[in-house]
Amino acid sequence: MILAIVLIIMLANKLKVAYPVLLVVAGLLTSFIPGIPVVHIDPSLIFIIFLPPLLYEAAWAISWKELWHWRRIITSFAFIVVFLTALTVAFAANSFIPGFSLALGFLLGGIVSPPDAVSASAILKFVKVPKRMVSILEGESLLNDASSLLIFRFALIAVGTGQFVWYHAALSFSWMLIGGIGVGLLIGFIFMKVHKYLPTDANMDIVLTIITPYIMYMIAEEVHSSGVLAVVSGGLLLSNKRHHFLSSVSRLRGANVWESFVFVLNGIVFLLIGLDLPEIVAGLKQEGISVGSALGYGLLITAVLIVIRFISTFGAVFTTLIARNYITVADRRHPGWKAPILLGWTGMRGVVSLAAALSIPVESNGAPFPQRNLILFITFIVILTTLVVQGLTLPYLINKMKLPSFDDYIPEEEEEIIIKKELAKHSLNHLTTNYNGQIENHSMLRQMALKWQEKSTEDYDEAINAESKAIYLDVLNQQRKWLLNKNHTDVHFDEDVIRKFLHQIDIEEEKLKLI
Known part of the structure; x- marks a missing residue:
């Protein structure tokens, strides 16, 4: 059945x-x-x-x-x-x-x-x-x-x-x-x-x-x-x-x-x-x-x-x-x-x-x-x-x-852009206000601050388009093929570790669908 x-x-x-x-x-x-x-x-x-x-x-x-x-x-x-x-x-x-x-x-x-x-x-x-x-x-x-x-x-x-x-x-x-x-x-x-x-x-x-x-x-x-x-x-x-x-x-x-x-x-x-x-x-x-x-x-x-x-x-x-x-x-x-x-x-x-x-x-x-x-x-x-x-x-x-839209909500694409920018600004503000000293000492925190700074001012109409998504998806597929080949050809690599990276690529691909 x-x-x-x-x-x-x-x-x-x-x-x-x-x-x-x-x-x-x-x-x-x-x-x-x-x-x-x-x-x-x-x-x-x-x-x-x-x-x-x-x-x-x-x-x-x-x-x-x-x-x-x-x-x-x-x-x-x-x-x-x-x-x-x-x-x-x-x-x-x-x-x-x-x-x-x-x-x-x-x-x-x-x-x-x-x-x-x-x-x-x-x-x-x-x-x-x-x-x-x-x-x-x-x-x-x-x-x-x-x-x-x-x-x-x-x-x-x-x-x-x-x-x-x-x-x-x-x-x-x-x-x-x-x-x-x-x-x-x-x-x-x-x-x-x-x-x-x-x-x-x-x-x-x-x-x-x-x-x-x-x-x-x-x-x-x-x-x-x-x-x-x-x-x-x-x-x-x-x-x-x-x-x-x-x-x-x-x-x-x-x-x-x-x-x-x-x-x-x-x-x-x-x-x-x-x-x-x-x-x-x-x-x-x-x-x-x-x-x-x-x-x-x-x-x-x-x-x-x-x-x-x-x-x-x-x-x-x-x-x-x-x-x-x-x-x-x-x-x-x-x-x-x-x-x-x-x-x-x-x-x-x-x-x-x-x-x-x-x-x-x-x-x-x-x-x-x-x-x-x-x-x-x-x-x-x-x-x-x-x-x-x-x-x-x-x-x-x-x-x-052909039903009217009723204008109950902001159009979905516009709403997503607003949320991304406002969320990035809020995150950057929280990071610089509470962890300003640590940002100078940790490269990961500096990268996070830079990422949110870019997102808060990014032009989403130009930065995210079908061509960019297609290229990034191709890169992810190549990463997946490389990992699978590495697992197949190199007996010294633990497959559980390889699977962990494959799982991260799957998550990244799902994130790409939501952009």
């Missing part, structure tokens, strides 16, 4: 198509090959295997500054819109799908209401969009996972018990919210102190970061609070404080490990979405539901989700235009009609929806869980349709609409 994932993602990058789309389609086509084993995942394990690390990595990747800046629209989409979406789906399912109670409708709504961050990010990397849209989508997807799974859990209880006591639900909801955040912050604080005060090295730090989200999730679930909120809140805390308790080598190596880890997890989940179809279809046939009818129900729910998201995006614009007269909003300007349309079209579903659907127990109170296979099939259709239709058309739509 992992080999297939790598090859499919290579093809997706070649075709400039979001890899979740190809993975789902490939899984679906693979499932029709005779003799392919049916993939079955224990429903009780799906959340614990995939969700904690994926949510934790998302919390580390997001900008807290951006999350806070756009907090009102993010929280409205992550909580209010998710609830309204689940409510609309519940009534639509209850009205048009035979045998669907409101509780089952809410269960389905909780499953399909959260858009998927991975899908949106994979698509947006091929097109240029304003930073604000990326920040809003990332923030929304981080928090809406928690809100949708809260709805999912309460609906699951209502279906299992056949009753819903509002004041019990309110108390339980409050504890899940407060307890989940509290557990996440507490465990995050403990691990922060472990990293900082115990004699860990880079390998230990990386292992600790991998087990941290699992411990947050399991402890929160054990005390009947929200494991998702625990991972998100704890992840945000540790992400914001990472430079206070992790060494530079732990941060560098950890970033590489996590990137590969999450890459594999995401790939497996999207491939499983397609591979799981035969088992779902077999379950539908056992329940006497035709695939054609189930397909119609899936497309109906997909249409409801798309329409309600469009209404929500334009509703958010109108609400902001009214609210700006009374409170301070992130941007008082009218966003126009292009941004809400594109935001409305970014409702691709994915990992969390699949995990939630697969986690529905096979039995409830000794009897088969009602409509489980139909819910799974509808979820599959929603994910497949939104990924393929919206995922393939979104880049074209973005290029066609």
